[in-house]
Each structure stands twice: as structure tokens, then as C-alpha cells.
Amino acid sequence: MATSRREFIQIGGAGLGAAALGSGLTTKWWGLDPDVVHDPGTDGDQVIPTFCELCFWKCGVLAHVKDGKVTKLVGNPEHPLSRGKLCPRGTGGTGLLYDPDRLKKPLLRRTGKRGAQDFEEVSWEKALDFTAEKLLKIKKVCGSDKVALFSHGFGGSFFKHLLFAYGSANVTAPSYGQCRGPREVGFNLTYGASLGSPEVLDIAHSRCLTLIGSHLGENMHNTQVQDFAQMIAKGGQLVVVDPRFSTAAGKARYWLPIRPGTDLALLLAWTHVILNEGLYDRDYVEKNATGLEELRAHVADKTPEWAFTETTIAPSTIVETARFIAGSRPASLIHPGRHVTWYGDDVQRSRAIAILNALLGSWGRRGGIFVPTQMSVPKYPVPDYSEKAKAAQDHPDGVIYPFAEEVLSHGVCDATVPGRITGKGCPIKGWIVYGSNLLQALPQRKNVEEAIQKLDLLVTIDVLPAEIVGYADVVLPEATYLERWDDISPVPWSEPYLAIRQQVVPPMYESKPGWWIAKELAKRLDLGQYFPWESGEQLVTERLKAGGHDVERLRTKGVIKGTPVPVRTDEGLELTFATPSKKIELYSKRMADAGLPPLPPYTRHEQPVDGQFRLLFGRTPTHTFGRTTNNRFLSEVYSENEVWLNAKAAKEQGLANGEVVTLVNQDGVRSQPVKLKVTQRIRPDCVFVVHGYGHTNPGLKFAKGRGMDDQTLVTRIAIDPVAGTTGMSVNFVTIEKTAGTAATDRPLSPGGAAASRAEA
């Protein structure tokens, strides 16, 4: 009989009496009985591989399941994206699965305005019937192209398929137009290929990595951060361009605290120095690129002295860093960034980055950008889409963005507001929203809310009651990634592999997997022939079998690998470029033909006036914006955002660290109360917050009221004329002291301190 400490105290209080004295104390007197190595017992009876969905990187995880419960998630050593490791979010999948605030049953809005949170729980039958009826009506009255899908996450594939079958091309995601879109366009124009996600970067072998507003280590994409750390371990050097002393800046050889909005000036000046001093890779450029002379002429006057007046970076530093960056080529990578929708000339900035990488010869080279490979899986046989989809309805004002590669969410939103469409035409009438909290993801909230109120149908498929869910007519609760099968999709990467998303535990409550929801909707829309599979499992299994892949290995190990092929020149890759000239296009004739500047011009952006600060936003390692901020497990180490303000600026404003403030933007829009973090780590002309806080949906019982939502303050946008994407770092705020308190952080022991302790 083991006597617990609690029982011992009872013994001390004469609770157990003589029996204990006889059997316990005499035989288990301290020091005489053996010491114990306690096993917390979190190893599973079963270990089931799948891949993560706490962000969109798709790392392989092994789920430990004990008595039907997921006890822990660890990295799958065989998976090329996790290599046995996980970022903090990956471990926190259990916090999503067991989130008490999960959507548990289908909901139907009773009455009233959208957003009034007046729902009744209904059967799946009723929710699906209602949805299908509305969708059929919209199709009949307005046409199938008046329905749009906003989708973020791997499971969205079933709903994309549904929408195409239904006859709409309005399949969109803020992850393009509000995030990585300009980068993809800029690189596509230059190299004929974009970078995708996960980005095809060989950072592990870089000798010099230049980050421009990209904060690796805070932006915690597992493989990329692993490579980043490996690079540092091998002595690779960092040049970090950031108005904020980011984690990466803290490890950098050079930190350039640039004035926000002027990055392009620095890039052009670097290009100027590298060309002027002949530091570029002549052989590589001669062999692979066109337009060098035009580029040379273009940057002739973009001197470091000129750039200094824009960027506040000393000319000598610009020259020194240019030489340093070029000195490490070709294993010198200018990181293309990920969230790059900043100032409205974002494609041009991405082009400048692409051009600089070309001068360094980093494309296709070790330590640069690799050319990915992928395995193939045959499609499940389904009929061709019978509905001929009309063009996407994402440019209601008639303005065409010639190089937009995906449908623009912001445009779809505009095309939903009656009166925005030039000429004749009916606005978009139905939105299906899969895992995308549009109220925090799209800029110009008023516009989004107006669009939402004009809809005939708003359906959300989600796991948690995000703000958008509160505005829905129908809420369809999806099972989490640990409770469902998803389709299989090869990921382009440096080694060919396939990974499986399989059910680890059965869906909780009445939640259902996405494949089931889409199939049931399809049936009701008379589109059942497009969803012939009986289950997600059957779909995946049949596809794998048809491709001759080892299903059993995928199920037990989570991963299968194909035959490696060269992805860099040092491995034998021959460089080819899918551009019209078949070369890297430093000078873009395509852009010239479209009436756009063929070489990146510098645009001087408006700067904040005294007392104003540019609002910048970004990431913290523990969270994937608003998707995880209700995750109680992850929130143990970061539970609310705070506004970073330069210490000197704070003094001038009469503000102190920890004080509660409200940000007011140039249009008078006010933030929620939020704590101030007074720090040396940021320029005095901008403030920074972590994106994804300030939730308002009362269903998010943990996250509601914590911190502030930056997107509410993005009332102004700068639309990129090349790609139609929305620059959002163009909003300025003033800071007001606020009475009352913000939500308080939960300190973690030991020591009563938070898991992140003091900062000087």
C-alpha cells in the first residue's frame, strides 16, 4: 500500500489510526523505503500518426492515445517537416481537441440581425437541408457564381470541390490577398515559379540569411525554424531588417532598424552597391537572367546616400551589409517573407527581393531557394464539373489586377455589397466560410459587416465559435484534425513524400468531419456524383492504392517517401525557368506590357505625424493568430497581446509599462483596452502587437476580452495595382490612457513568474 502525502497528513491527524500505524509508518518510515522515479503515465496505449493543423505547415505528429484520450502529441521523426520536433503549437493540439468552448451541435440562427448570437441547436438534417435549400435558391435566382467560399486549412479541399461542382469559381482565402499573395506574384514574374507553403528555402545551408520584416523564431514554422537554428549553429550569419528588435535581430550580425515603409529603398540601394561594385554572380546572371542593363540603369541613382534619407540606415551600413550579403553568395538568401501585404507596392518589393536573390545566384543553389519535388497520387474518379464556372467575382469595380493568381477575398467581399458592382450584375448572395475568421482576417471591418448583412446565406464550418461564426445563419461544427480523415495531397518539398491525416480519436459531441459535411450538402444539391466515396478513409485508401502506395505504412508510420531527385544545382539540378523568356526576368516585359513598372520603382509612403505611430502586427511563437488564442494549454505561456512602444516615446507620451491603453487610429476607430509593453526593442515611430487577440464572441470563453484586435484598426488599405492584394501596414494610431484594467495574464509557477520571465 502506497501512502500518499495526503493520506499521511490524515494519519498525522489521527485519521487512519492504528491500522496505518501498523502497516504504514513502521514499514514506510521516511528514508527506509525506496525512492521513486515517478512515471507520469502519458505514454499512449496506441500511437497514431497524423499531421498537425494548429497552423498550415503540415508537420507530422504522433498522437499518444490512452483509454480513448489523446494524452500528448509529439513530432514524427520520419516526417520531413517535423523531423521528430514540434513547435509549441504542435504540442497544443490537445488544447484544441479538448477545448470546452468547441462548437458541439449544428446551430441555426433564430431571428434578428446577423451577429446577434441568437441560435438554436438543430439536427444535422435540419441544418444541411436549410443550407442546401438556400444554395439551390441562390443558384436558381442569381446564378451559381453568386456563392463564394472562403477557406483556410487543409480540410477545405472538400468544400472547394463542392463549390466548383456547384458552378462557382469564387474560391478564395485571406491567406493570399491579405498575406503571401504579393510574394508569389513577385517571384512568379521573376522566376516563373512561386514559393508556396512550406516555402522552398534551403536555409539550413545558408551562409548569410537576410530577413526583411520576417521574424523567424516568432513566426514559428517548424522546419524553417529548425533550419534557421541549424544555420546559426554552423556559423551562418544574419542580416535583419526590422523596425523591431525581433528574436532574430537578437541573433543578427547586423540589425537595421529601418523606418517602416521604406524597405524598397534599402533593397534598391543594396542592388546599386552590388552592381556597382561588381559583387554579383556574373556567370549565373549571364547564363540565367535577362534585363541586367535595364536594372543597372534603374538603380544608378539609388545610392546608399539616397536610401539613407528614406530608411534612416546609415550609408556606410548599407554599403557594408551589401558587401557582406554578396560575400556569402550563392548561399546568401534574401528571405522572401510570408506575410507581405504591407504598403500596396508589395509585389514590387517582392520583385526587388527576387531580383536581389538572382544577383546573388541563390535560386536553385545550396543555401538558397530549392526547386521542389513531389509525389503523385491519382485523383479519385469523379465526373467533370458539368457547370461551366463563370469568372470569379472578385473585382466588382471592374479594375483588373493582371497578375493576381488567386481569387481575392477582399474583392469577393466588395462584390457582396450591393451597389459596388459597376455595370449590371447581381451581388454575391451566399458565403460558405471554412475555418477563416473573416472579421479578424479581412481589413475594413465595416465593409465586411456590411457585406455580411446583405447576404442571403452565411454558412460557417468551424471548430470554435470565432467571430464570423456569430454572424452565421447556419453553423456546422467540424471535427478537429485529430478526429477526422482528410484528403491526401502531396506537398512540394526538397524530398518527395506523402503524409496522412487520419482519425486519431472519434469526433466528440455532434461534430462531423469536413468530408461528411461536404458530401451531405452535395447530396442535397443534386451533386452527389461528385462525392462518390463512402468515407474520408475510403477516399484516401483508394487513391493511395491506385497510385501503388503503401497504405499500411502510411497508416502506421504516417509517412512514405519517394525517390529523391536533385532540387539544387549541387545535386545535379539543371535550372529552367517558366517565364516567357525562359530566363530569370530582372526586367519584366510582362509587367511593361500590362502598363506596370517593369523594374521596382520606389514609392514614398505617408509617414505618421508627431504623436502618431504606425501600427505593425505579427506573430508570437505560441499562436496561429486568432485560431489558437482560445487554446487554454497554449495560453498558459501567452494569453494576451500587448502593445510594444519605444521607451523614449512612452516617456514623451507620459505612459508607463503595464499601463492599460486604447489605440485610436486615423479614422477615429478605437481598439479594445490593452496593456502597454514599454521596451527598447522598437523604433519610436511605430507600435507592434501580436495579431489574433481581442475576441468578441462570448462563446470563446477564455479568449474573449483578452488583448486587442489589430484588424479593427485597419480601416485604411493600400491595394497593390499588380496583384490586387491589400497592404495593411498603412494605419496610424495615437495612444490614450484608459481607465480600468485589461484581462490579466495567468502567471505560471515556479516562482510565481510567467513562463517568460523578466525583460530588462
Added chain:
Amino acid sequence: MGASSEAVRRGGAGPGDEPAGALPHRRYAMTVDTRQCVGCKACVLACKAENDVPDGFCRDWIVEEIRGEFPVLSAEIRSERCNHCTDAPCVKNCPTGASHVNEGGVVLVTHHKCSGCKACIAACPYDARFVHPEGYVDKCTFCLHRVQKGLSPACVGVCPTGTLTFGDASDPESSVAQLLRERRSKVNHPESGAGPNVHFLV
């Protein structure tokens, strides 16, 4: 030795599969490479998951130290935990014998022997201990339950940046010993005289 010592050298595994008697006096230690650490707290959360650490508590934590004034700044990030001190003040000050030195010098608390008197908490120079809601004092165990199975501690296993290396410092071929020989390192509170075994590579 062979494969098993290689595993220890890589910082991955413990002694589980070593021939008996090969390394009679193990001295488990950890190195934390402050150059590589990004302070993501994957270690904190993996530890909480592995060890079922109750809400509101943690056994390891991140310290970010920023020095200087804008724009001349430097940063150091450290993943910290119990130092499993060679001359552990917590063990010396434990009146019940609950805090003790286990295999490889790992300092553990035997739950049922602990009265929760907090003498060890007062004695610990590192603020590494807390009272578990069930009444006993809890802290980092170097995941000895995993190490005994030949696995690495959960924090070491999860760390995406390879910041953490665990192994037997008394084995000159272990990766921990190699790192301590080859890299500059420091410990927290050397003045405590406790002989901490978590070393920060700088």
C-alpha cells in the same frame, strides 16, 4: 558502447541500452545553446504535456534578457529548469528525505515522502520548485522516467532549434561533455556553490 554511446553523444538518448557497468558514475547534465534558442517555449509545453503538469505551473521556463538602449541592443534567451545541483541545497534542507539524489545525480522528489513544508523551495537558488496542487513539491526531473527507457527528456526531444542537449557529462564522449569542452559556457548563480548541472552555451 557503439550505437548506444553514439545516441548519448547526440544528446538523444539516455543510458537504457548501454551495457551494464560501462559508465558506473553517470552525471546527467544539460547544455542550453543560447545562440540557437528562439524562446518559442516548445520546451515548456512539451514538458507540461509529458509530465501532466497542472494548469498554472511549469517545470521549465524561458528567460529573455535584453540589454542596452535602442538601437544598440543585445539579447540572450535561456531555457531554464532545475539545475540538478551536485551539492543540492534542496536535498540538504529537506527534512523528510523526499528530495533526494537519484540515478545520474538527478534530483527528484518522492511524492509520498514530501510533507509540502517548502524548505526546499526556500533553499533552491533557482526558483525551480513549486507545490503541486496535490500537496507535494514538484519540479523538473530531467524526465528520468524517459531517460531510463533510453529516451531524451521531453524538452530536448521537442526542441525545434536543437538548443538543448542532454547526456552524461562524466562520459568524455557524450555530446554534453564535448560541448562543455568546446564551447564557452556559464551557469546561473555560480555563487550559490551548489554545483548546477545546466550549462548555458554562449
